[in-house]
Amino acid sequence: xxxxxxxxxxxxxxxxxxxxxxxxxxxxxxxxxxxxxxxxxxxxxxxxxxxxxxxxxxxxxxxxxxxxxxxxxxxxxxxxxxxxxxxxxxxxxxxxxxxxxxxxxxxxxxxxxxxxxxxxxxxxxxxxxxxxxxxxxxxxxxxxxxxxxxxxxxxxxxxxxxxxxxxxxxxxxxxxxxxxxxxxxxxxxxxxxxxxxxxxxxxxxxxxxxxxxxxxxxxxxxxxxxxxxxxxxxxxxxxxxxxxxxxxxxxxxxxxxxxxxxxxxxxxxxxxxxxxxxxxxxxxxxxxxxxxxxxxxxxxxxxxxxxxxxxxxxxxxxxxxxxxxxxxxxxxxxxxxxxxxxxxxxxxxxxxxxxxxxxxxxxxxxxxxxxxxxxxxxxxxxxxxxxxxxxxxxxxxxxxxxxxxxxxxxxxxxxxxxxxxxxxxxxxxxxxxxxxxxxxxxxxxxxxxxxxxxxxxxxxxxxxxxxxxxxxxxxxxxxxxxxxxxxxxxxxxxxxxxxxxxxxxxxxxxxxxxxxxxxxxxxxxxxxxxxxxxxxxxxxxxxxxxxxxxxxxxxxxxxxxxxxxxxxxxxxxxxxxxxxxxxxxxxxxxxxxxxxxxxxxxxxxxxxxxxxxxxxxxxxxxxxxxxxxxxxxxxxxxxxxxxxxxxxxxxxxxxxxxxxxxxxxxxxxxxxxxxxxxxxxxxxxxxxxxxxxxxxxxxxxxxxxxxxxxxxxxxxxxxxxxxxxxxxxxxxxxxxxxxxxxxxxxxxxxxxxxxxxxxxxxxxxxxxxxxxxxxxxxx
Amino acid sequence: xxxxxxxxxxxxxxxxxxxxxxxxxxxxxxxxxxxxxxxxxxxxxxxxxxxxxxxxxxxxxxxxxxxxxxxxxxxxxxxxxxxxxxxxxxxxxxxxxxxxxxxxxxxxxxxxxxxxxxxxxxxxxxxxxxxxxxxxxxxxxxxxxxxxxxxxxxxxxxxxxxxx
Numbered sequence: 001x002x003x004x005x006x007x008x009x010x011x012x013x014x015x016x017x018x019x020x021x022x023x024x025x026x027x028x029x030x031x032x033x034x035x036x037x038x039x040x041x042x043x044x045x046x047x048x049x050x051x052x053x054x055x056x057x058x059x060x061x062x063x064x065x066x067x068x069x070x071x072x073x074x075x076x077x078x079x080x081x082x083x084x085x086x087x088x089x090x091x092x093x094x095x096x097x098x099x100x101x102x103x104x105x106x107x108x109x110x111x112x113x114x115x116x117x118x119x120x121x122x123x124x125x126x127x128x129x130x131x132x133x134x135x136x137x138x139x140x141x142x143x144x145x146x147x148x149x150x151x152x153x154x155x156x157x158x159x160x161x162x163x164x165x166x167x168x169x170x171x172x173x174x175x176x177x178x179x180x181x182x183x184x185x186x187x188x189x190x191x192x193x194x195x196x197x198x199x200x201x202x203x204x205x206x207x208x209x210x211x212x213x214x215x216x217x218x219x220x221x222x223x224x225x226x227x228x229x230x231x232x233x234x235x236x237x238x239x240x241x242x243x244x245x246x247x248x249x250x251x252x253x254x255x256x257x258x259x260x261x262x263x264x265x266x267x268x269x270x271x272x273x274x275x276x277x278x279x280x281x282x283x284x285x286x287x288x289x290x291x292x293x294x295x296x297x298x299x300x301x302x303x304x305x306x307x308x309x310x311x312x313x314x315x316x317x318x319x320x321x322x323x324x325x326x327x328x329x330x331x332x333x334x335x336x337x338x339x340x341x342x343x344x345x346x347x348x349x350x351x352x353x354x355x356x357x358x359x360x361x362x363x364x365x366x367x368x369x370x371x372x373x374x375x376x377x378x379x380x381x382x383x384x385x386x387x388x389x390x391x392x393x394x395x396x397x398x399x400x401x402x403x404x405x406x407x408x409x410x411x412x413x414x415x416x417x418x419x420x421x422x423x424x425x426x427x428x429x430x431x432x433x434x435x436x437x438x439x440x441x442x443x444x445x446x447x448x449x450x451x452x453x454x455x456x457x458x459x460x461x462x463x464x465x466x467x468x469x470x471x472x473x474x475x476x477x478x479x480x481x482x483x484x485x486x487x488x489x490x491x492x493x494x495x496x497x498x499x500x501x502x503x504x505x506x507x508x509x510x511x512x513x514x515x516x517x518x519x520x521x522x523x524x525x526x527x528x529x530x531x532x533x534x535x536x537x538x539x540x541x542x543x544x545x546x547x548x549x550x551x552x553x554x555x556x557x558x559x560x561x562x563x564x565x566x567x568x569x570x571x572x573x574x575x576x577x578x579x580x581x582x583x584x585x586x587x588x589x590x591x592x593x594x595x596x597x598x599x600x601x602x603x604x605x606x607x608x609x610x611x612x613x614x615x616x617x618x619x620x621x622x623x624x625x626x627x628x629x630x631x632x633x634x635x636x637x638x639x640x641x642x643x644x645x646x647x648x649x650x651x652x653x654x655x656x657x658x659x660x661x662x663x664x665x666x667x668x669x670x671x672x673x674x675x676x677x678x679x680x681x682x683x684x685x686x687x688x689x690x691x692x693x694x695x696x697x698x699x700x701x702x703x704x705x706x707x708x709x710x711x712x713x714x715x716x717x718x719x720x721x722x723x724x725x726x727x728x729x730x731x732x733x734x735x736x737x738x739x740x741x742x743x744x745x746x747x748x749x750x751x752x753x754x755x756x757x758x759x760x761x762x763x764x765x766x767x768x769x770x771x772x773x774x775x776x777x778x779x
Numbered sequence: 780x781x782x783x784x785x786x787x788x789x790x791x792x793x794x795x796x797x798x799x800x801x802x803x804x805x806x807x808x809x810x811x812x813x814x815x816x817x818x819x820x821x822x823x824x825x826x827x828x829x830x831x832x833x834x835x836x837x838x839x840x841x842x843x844x845x846x847x848x849x850x851x852x853x854x855x856x857x858x859x860x861x862x863x864x865x866x867x868x869x870x871x872x873x874x875x876x877x878x879x880x881x882x883x884x885x886x887x888x889x890x891x892x893x894x895x896x897x898x899x900x901x902x903x904x905x906x907x908x909x910x911x912x913x914x915x916x917x918x919x920x921x922x923x924x925x926x927x928x929x930x931x932x933x934x935x936x937x938x939x940x941x942x943x
Contacts, residue, residue, distance in 0.1 A: 016876065018873055018874065018876075019873065019876060021881065022873040022877075022878065022881075023862035023865070023873075024881075025878060025880075025881025025884050026860075026865060026872055026873060026878070026881075026884060026888065027816070027856065027857070027859065027860055027861055027862050027865065027869065028814070028815070028855065028856035028857045029816065030816075030881050031815075032815075032818065032882060034809075034815070034818075034819065035809075035815040037813075124799070124801065124802075199916055200880070200882070200916055201818075201820050201826060201828055201880070201882040201883045201915070201916050202818070202820070250880070250881060251880060252818070252880045252881065252883075253879075253880040253882060253916050253917055255916070282819075284822055285820070285821040285823065498879035498917045499879070500879070666876035666922075667876065669922075670876055670879055670917070670918055670919075670922055673919030673921050673922070674879065674916070674917045674918050674919050675919075676919055677918070677919035677920065678916070700821075700823055700825070701823065701825035702823075702825065706826075706914050706916065708910070708911035708913070708920070709906075709907040709908075709910040709911050709913075709915075709920040709923065709924060710907050710908060710911040711911075712919050712921070714921055715919060715921060
């Protein structure tokens, strides 16, 4: 065989390598949780509360149990008697909660609260049986609004807690009062973020499988956090952790929702455990819409101390977050507001920042993580900057550029983190250049003169992906192993669900080892073989954390390969190279051994190796993120509003961003565009609506509107090519698109409507709201 | 439980079955035939994840009963290429990095296949309009539209995708 001519010619990091995952997903060979079929498997369905807040007086399950094909019905009483309540894992001090049981016991606390689980031969029969269960409810007054939740005299959602206010926190950095005292003006505005949902195309689900002979329990599911779900199931059911295992297949999207262990996961596993037969639950879309998780219901009253030249001296505000009824495990609302306060100063050089944060309970679905969970700070801050600019008669670009902290390595956010290596100013200047901003402003003036309603908006974000030196999420682990056939296996603690990690981590490993991409296989999502992680895929961690871990585990295995190959070739390991799966002395590619031959020596004939050389081709490495740094950028949005219909049309959507060195540009751009699309949906279409009695109003896709190919414009992206300053300089891009798009879009809409004196204070802007802001209709 | 005997041709193979009359076509395909490439996304005809072709026309297999497909010819994602040999349309989607999580993917592929058979050279607006019956939550659609355009440019005419 002819050896490769050029060392390193096969490197793939930095190229839009085609995805390995696509071979199965494009041919219908993916294996999602609903595709799991086990012998003797039963099917579960839930009876759910139709009322927001109600005492459960009685449950009659006799007719359901009598139905042919029904194996069991369990109610809250069974769950309370035989399982343990679980508690959130990440809880700030003083955050109140009750341990969470899988089913409602005495009270239902939101529309969709699971009250009973039916297990039957088929999903069809299980649903028939649900209809035969008679639950008598005594309705209670419900908490639907911030005001109701904050009212100490209101009905209590959890009787053991003294109020519906669950957590309060004061954050203050710098000289806030001094800054407000010397301000030329104080600009005040309240920004409200409506409740939306992650809405992956695959809902939740799982198959619990208990083997009474061995005591082993396996939960087949689709979770972002396999090890955390495993731990919660073991705890709730009272089974040994080491005999509990979760296994993911493909996951049809998650966006933060599936980082939690859900109450239904526990109920399904309990049923499987008690019955000793596999039990499958696949949520339907109505269940998903009302019961799975929702996000982003926050209100921020904000004031900015400014000088007349546009310097923002300080900001202070009050934030309230509606956590819904049951807290998410592992992450509660108090953790979210903590992130909001820590991130809110952003890339700007403030002298003071303060936030008073409150988390309340309501009779709504659980507030759960959604792609950039702290996003309200980005939206409110970037909205406020535009409000300040308009108040002072300044250009919003000039105000941002005036206030960016210096990027010479000296500046830190007031809340502590260094702003090292951010490209915020650069991205803003570049996006304005690409958009030909001055020309657009002139054209806007001309368009307005013709009666057209055209707006320009932009906004800048920092995404902690992973952020400067931050081990709070835990280090990231991986195992690399050369198999007997010379291929390379990577075991990651990531739990990918669309991010293409089977490709990107293989690219990293392939380049590092010098092995063809097709000979690298990435394993994930099985707690029996996946290294531990507190959570798997989330928080934009993979690009830096998982890549760094895979780089180092592969490097360690490479050293083992070189030691063995050095013996085989009688060449010092330091003089060896590996390319396309062959090890050879530098400059002499014709003398070589293959990785398969090295593996054969290690595994089949270690007796031919000196005793001091270990016959192992496996290594685990953990990675702490190095110095870490930011992903960041500026989004620019040019819109035209139809004042007859209230519809918003995108004339242009531009992104300039910096995520360090890209592993796979097509995957990076897919993440950004997907995030922007969710941002467009959030502003213009999506609302997890409740009425004032906490009745849920968006139970179908005809009520909860998702944007389609007709609504999402072409999104242009330019990457800033800043030189990496360390080896692992790949930054995450999972959250940035959704973090910033709502700000860019609402800034553009407010700009378009500014001739009508409009100020956008609510993020949800459906056509009726647009026409109201344009004073064409009244509210 | 009411049942009926049906014969349904799926990807060129005839299947004789006694099926419950209330069973949806998608459940029939997935549970009785084991063709799990067709996905259930909303069960109310909006998301398009369950799109298959019935006598060449794209339909929501969550809204159609299996018995309604009696004597019809059904095409599913499994009738196109294999991981070893993608069909030209699948290859175009792969080349465009069309999809991410993959759950909506089979529905989009089938919708795009029907479009290209009928209109081998669609405009971007025509592609977006046709695809607007399928929801993707991951991509922002641009890469999917690009995949269809790439397939059209490659000259996928009405006969390019041979169903086995």
